[in-house]
Amino acid sequence: MRFFTELAACAFLAGKRNLSRESLGTDTMDGIDVIGTRETLTINAGVEGNSQPLSITEEFWYARDLEVNLSVTRRDPREGTVVIHVIDLSRSEPDPSLFQIPANFLVEDHRRSAKSEN
Numbered sequence: 001m002r003f004f005t006e007l008a009a010c011a012f013l014a015g016k017r018n019l020s021r022e023s024l025g026t027d028t029m030d031g032i033d034v035i036g037t038r039e040t041l042t043i044n045a046g047v048e049g050n051s052q053p054l055s056i057t058e059e060f061w062y063a064r065d066l067e068v069n070l071s072v073t074r075r076d077p078r079e080g081t082v083v084i085h086v087i088d089l090s091r092s093e094p095d096p097s098l099f100q101i102p103a104n105f106l107v108e109d110h111r112r113s114a115k116s117e118n
Helices: none
Strands: 008-012 017-029 032-043 054-063 068-076 080-085
Touching: 017 054, 032 068
Parallel strands: none
Antiparallel strands: 008 017, 017 032, 032 054, 054 068, 068 080
């Protein structure tokens, strides 16, 4: 993921859409340092049958040590608002029993060996 500390903007699809990014600075969520970024996509009038420009915004709060967005908010006038938050985050080691192969599990190797192909 790239981080934008300054306002960045670009036009694409022959100038029919514009994307801008801005930094929201740093904060903490549940004791974890996060970096905020807001992206605004503007769809020009007439591109999708719209009489006015449409603005869709997404805010990301990214935790570098975890390499994951802890919060994402998307606001789109066509679809409404969607908010995703990571909750009940645990940094402790998972229970090893979650990764054990069940006792009645049988592993069968159906690959051909290089010797049998010669």
